[in-house]
Each structure stands twice: as structure tokens, then as C-alpha cells.
Amino acid sequence: MKRIYVIGSGTGEYGQLSIRAxxxxxxxxxxxxxxxxxxxxxxxxxxxxxxLHTFDHLYEQGETFDQVYKTILKTLINGVxxxxxxxxxxxxxxxxxxxVVKMLKKVCxxxxxxxxxxxxxxxxxxxxxxxxxDLLDGxxxxxxxxxxxxxxxxxxxxxxxxxxxxxxASAVKxxxxxxxxxxxxxxxxxxxxxxxxxxxQLSLKELDHQPIYNHLTSLYLPPAPGYGLGGLxxxxxxxxxxxxxxxDMDQTNSSLRQYLVEEAFEVxxxxxxxxxxxxxxxxxxxxxxxxxxxxxxxxxxxFDLYGVIDKISAKLIRRHPHVFGPENAENxxxxxxxxxxxxxxxxNSGAKDALAVDYALPALLRAFxxxxxxxxxxxxxxxxxxxxDKIREELAELEEAWKSGHKEAxxxxxxxxxxxxxxxxxxxxxxPELALGKTVHKFLTRFDYILEQAGxxxxxxxxxxxxxxxxxxxxxxxxxxxxxKSRNRHGKSE
Numbered sequence: 216m217k218r219i220y221v222i223g224s225g226t227g228e229y230g231q232l233s234i235r236a237x238x239x240x241x242x243x244x245x246x247x248x249x250x251x252x253x254x255x256x257x258x259x260x261x262x263x264x265x266x267l268h269t270f271d272h273l274y275e276q277g278e279t280f281d282q283v284y285k286t287i288l289k290t291l292i293n294g295v296x297x298x299x300x301x302x303x304x305x306x307x308x309x310x311x312x313x314x315v316v317k318m319l320k321k322v323c324x325x326x327x328x329x330x331x332x333x334x335x336x337x338x339x340x341x342x343x344x345x346x347x348x349d350l351l352d353g354x355x356x357x358x359x360x361x362x363x364x365x366x367x368x369x370x371x372x373x374x375x376x377x378x379x380x381x382x383x384a385s386a387v388k389x390x391x392x393x394x395x396x397x398x399x400x401x402x403x404x405x406x407x408x409x410x411x412x413x414x415x416q417l418s419l420k421e422l423d424h425q426p427i428y429n430h431l432t433s434l435y436l437p438p439a440p441g442y443g444l445g446g447l448x449x450x451x452x453x454x455x456x457x458x459x460x461x462x463d464m465d466q467t468n469s470s471l472r473q474y475l476v477e478e479a480f481e482v483x484x485x486x487x488x489x490x491x492x493x494x495x496x497x498x499x500x501x502x503x504x505x506x507x508x509x510x511x512x513x514x515x516x517x518f519d520l521y522g523v524i525d526k527i528s529a530k531l532i533r534r535h536p537h538v539f540g541p542e543n544a545e546n547x548x549x550x551x552x553x554x555x556x557x558x559x560x561x562x563n564s565g566a567k568d569a570l571a572v573d574y575a576l577p578a579l580l581r582a583f584x585x586x587x588x589x590x591x592x593x594x595x596x597x598x599x600x601x602x603x604d605k606i607r608e609e610l611a612e613l614e615e616a617w618k619s620g621h622k623e624a625x626x627x628x629x630x631x632x633x634x635x636x637x638x639x640x641x642x643x644x645x646x647p648e649l650a651l652g653k654t655v656h657k658f659l660t661r662f663d664y665i666l667e668q669a670g671x672x673x674x675x676x677x678x679x680x681x682x683x684x685x686x687x688x689x690x691x692x693x694x695x696x697x698x699x700k701s702r703n704r705h706g707k708s709e
Contacts (some may be wrong), residue, residue: 218300218326219291220244221316223308223335225408236333238527239302248286248300249315250274250430280314280360287315288322290544295328295642312358312376338376338433341408346435348372353438359383362390368439370446375434378403385423395419395439402435403427447502448520451510468508475504476577480652487653533557555591580648582637591642602639609635657695664691 220658222236232240240246248269270290273283294301309316309332315417323330343350353371353671359362359378378384397420405427406412415427422434454463478501485493509520534557537544544550589595596602608631616624640647665687669676676684 217295217326218317219295219323219328219333220300220302220331220333221306221309221313221319222302222333223337224304224306225308226334232335233333235397236335239333240304244300244302245298247287247291247294248304249306249313280490284314284318288318291315291319292322292328293325293396306338308335308339310334310338311339321329336408338407338431340375340437341412342374342433343405345407345412345414346372346402348435359387359434362387365394367443368394368441369436370438370443372432372438377430378428378432378434379430380428381423381426384428384434388419388422388633391419391422391436395436397513400437403432404435405429405432407431408432444520447506448510451503451506455510455514463507466507466511468511469508471504471511473500473518475508478504483649483652487649487656514622577648579633579637579651582634583641583647585642586634586638596638596642599642602635602642606632606635606639661688661691661696664688664694 220239222239223580224236225232243266245266245268248267250271251269270283270287273286291301291303303319304316305313305316307313319330339350339356343354343375347352355369355371355378356374359375360383364373375387376385391401397418399419400416400418401422402414402416403425404412404414406429409431413427415425417425444629451463454460456464478497482494482497482501485497506520509518509523513519532539535550535552536542536553536557537550542553544553545596598606609628613628613632616628637647640650665684666676668690669679669688
């Protein structure tokens with residue numbers, strides 16, 4: 216049977232080779248070295264002879280790494296087909312950052328080739344020794360060539376391997392700056408485990424300022440402070456545990472419904488106020504609700520937060536074929552249309568649910584969504600005059616019901632009037648829930664001014680007549696208008 220022996224040469228010093236690896240290398244079969252630009256190059260001099268090959272020339276030709284890996288793979292397959300047995304020698308351990316080895320594991324069975332891995336000392340262990348880091352304390356390892364896979368600050372010790380030149384260091388720095396502050400400490404280690412090992416510490420912003428990079432360079436970042444998503448989940452689980460918080464332990468998905476709505480509206484309020492500090496805090500409160508609900512479901516073996524994340528990620532990819540697939544979309548309107556088409560294909564509930572929306576939504580928002588869905592089915596006014604006339608009609612019917620003194624009729628007509636107002640808002644491209652929220656906030660701001668003025672005179676607000684209160688109300692309106700004009704002069708919208 217054809218065989219490829221993959222030998223890990225460790226740090227490259229001959230004395231570190233395992234006995235088995237030495238026997239294979241000196242057995243007389245052809246040996247292919249991924250690179251001689253490594254301490255393992257000393258093995259070339261010991262072995263000698265025409266049976267030795269390196270792939271250094273592929274890197275020198277300026278090909279992409281993907282092209283280099285494919286060429287190496289093709290050469291190895293051709294070599295074993297000719298000689299039946301060959302050896303492929305790589306730096307460190309074959310299972311540590313060797314892309315060709317991954318490819319061999321996939322294709323060798325199909326070619327009837329037996330792949331035999333002979334380990335060597337990985338760069339990882341001497342690197343951890345030099346950094347005085349215990350592997351079991353938690354270590355996250357990433358490839359500098361695939362640094363985009365790093366999605367969040369690591370709460371473990373972070374190692375980034377294969378930072379082989381300043382250009383690669385610059386690319387790594389740009390990615391890390393998305394996750395870490397510019398002054399975050401970084402240790403640059405080169406040649407760990409060899410006689411030429413070096414270590415220096417820089418700030419992240421200085422990472423590509425020094426010519427200290429080569430094919431044996433790795434980076435180390437200490438664990439990021441603070442809490443990640445996993446930490447938040449752990450805190451929530453602790454609160455719900457036997458020795459946790461009695462209030463948290465008593466909650467159910469149903470009992471938390473009111474808080475979910477409240478937190479969502481507090482996020483909206485922070486957005487409307489343009490207060491980033493408040494927005495950051497309120498988004499955290501909203502995220503807590505997602506984690507809370509997911510923790511309750513996990514305890515009952517229904518689902519967990521990982522499932523929630525997986526489903527929304529899959530949905531985003533599925534509903535954006537113009538980003539993650541072969542389709543094209545030239546504008547937001549086309550995106551929205553395609554989104555609804557895909558969504559309709561996913562919904563098998565039938566035509567009777569065509570206007571179904573979540574019953575738990577606030578009535579104003581629910582009305583808005585129902586009308587929008589009805590309009591998508593063709594049930595809509597042809598022009599703005601339609602909802603304008605309808606709102607006048609409903610107002611007249613409300614007045615008539617009020618004059619009749621029939622309480623139930625008044626309630627019904629008032630509901631019709633509000634429903635018509637929502638329809639008008641939709642035609643004006645206004646979200647009525649948000650519009651009303653802003654008006655409530657405006658009212659509270661003006662009323663706070665009235666309370667403030669009354670407080671200055673030391674009298675309760677109830678002691679003033681309506682004329683005085685209305686005067687302060689008008690003053691509050693003027694102050695707000697002046698504030699809006701001031702913001703406009705500085706390039707901000709009202």
C-alpha cells in the first residue's frame with residue numbers, strides 16, 4: 216500500500232527528533248521538506264543526497280498560499296504514486312498549523328494512500344514555557360493567515376501564529392484594533408524553543424513598527440478584562456441556581472414578557488435622546504432579557520442561547536442571498552422584496568395566517584403591522600387622500616357616539632379613529648409607535664419645566680390656575696425650539 220509519512224521536525228534540532236522519526240528520515244525514502252527556512256534545515260545537511268526536496272521555491276515565486284498548498288499536495292501525490300513511500304517533513308508538529316496536512320487527510324483515502332503522522336514538538340509548548348503560561352489555564356490559538364476568524368476579545372490567553380512579516384503583522388493589528396484598545400500589551404516571540412528565541416513587548420498600536428518578524432514569529436495577548444457573552448450566561452445561570460436569587464429563580468418566560476417590552480422601549484428612548492451612554496446600558500438590559508429567556512428554556516431542555524444564535528445567523532445568511540449567495544440586489548427596495556419572498560417560502564402556515572402578527576405586541580404597533588401586511592396583499596388606499604378622508608369620517612363618528620352618551624360605542628369609535636390614524640401614519644411613512652413615544656417624551660419634558668417653575672416659587676403645581684400653567688407650557692415650547700435651532704446650526708437634525 217502506498218504510504219506518506221508526515222514527520223514533525225519540532226524546533227529542528229536533531230536531538231529533539233523522536234527515534235521513530237529519525238528512523239523514517241534515514242530509511243532512504245524520498246523526503247520533501249516544506250521549507251528549509253527553519254531550524255529543521257540542519258536536517259537537510261545531515262541527510263544529504265538527491266532524495267531530498269524542498270518547496271522553498273514555491274514561496275519565492277510569489278504565489279498565493281492557496282496556490283502553494285495545492286502545488287505541494289499535487290507534488291506529494293505524484294511522488295507517492297511513483298515511489299510508493301515518501302516522507303513529508305514539516306516544522307513543529309504536523310497537526311499544528313499545517314494546511315497541506317489537513318488536505319492530505321482529506322484526499323489520501325480516495326487515492327488509496329495510507330497517511331502516517333509522526334509527531335514532533337510543536338512551537339506551542341516552548342512558547343508557553345517562555346511566556347510562563349499554563350495550557351490548562353485556557354489558551355486560544357489563531358492563525359495570522361485567518362485572523363478574521365477572531366470575532367471577540369479572548370477571555371483566555373491568546374496566541375497568534377505565523378506572523379511571518381511586517382505586512383502580516385499590520386493586517387493582524389488592524390483586526391485586533393477592532394477588538395482591543397490601541398495600548399493593549401502584546402508580546403512578540405520569535406524562534407521559541409531554539410537557541411535564537413527572542414521576546415519583546417509592544418503596545419498593539421506599535422505592532423508593525425519594528426522589523427522583528429520572520430517565519431517563526433508568534434504574538435501573545437493576555438486575557439481581555441471584563442465579561443464576554445459566556446460570562447453573562449454564567450452569571451445568569453448562577454442567579455437561577457439553587458443558591459441564586461429568589462426573584463430570578465421565580466421567573467418564567469411568561470412573567471418576563473412585560474420586562475422585555477419595557478427594555479425594548481427604553482432602548483428606543485435612548486436612541487431618540489441621542490444618548491450613547493444610555494443606549495449602551497439599555498442594550499445591555501435588552502440583551503439580558505434574551506439571555507434570561509434562553510436560560511429558562513435551557514433548564515427545561517427546550518432550547519438554549521447557542522440555538523438562538525445559530526438560528527438567527529442561519530436566517531440572516533438565508534435571507535441575504537445577495538451577500539452570502541449568487542444573487543444581486545441594487546437597492547434597499549429589491550432587498551426588502553426578496554426578503555419577503557424568502558420569508559413567505561419559509562412560512563407554511565397558509566393563507567389564513569397572512570395577516571397574523573404577534574398578539575403580545577402593543578396595540579398601536581400591532582395595528583401598524585396588520586395594515587402593512589394587508590397593503591402588501593393589495594388591500595390599501597390608492598392615495599393619501601383616502602386615509603385623510605377616513606380619519607375625518609372616524610372623528611365625526613366618534614363625536615356622534617360621544618353625544619349619544621353610549622360608552623361602548625364611544626370606545627369602539629375611538630378605536631376606529633386610532634386605527635385610521637395609524638393608517639395615515641403608514642402612508643406618511645411614519646412608525647406610529649415611535650411617533651407617539653416621541654410625543655410622550657416631549658410632553659414629559661415640557662411638564663417637567665412646569666414643575667420646575669412651580670418649585671422655584673415654593674408652591675405646589677396644583678395651586679396654579681390653568682392660564683399660568685399654560686404660560687409655562689408655551690415657555691417650554693420656545694426653549695425647545697431655540698435648542699433645536701442651535702443644534703441645526705451645528706449640523707444636527709431636530
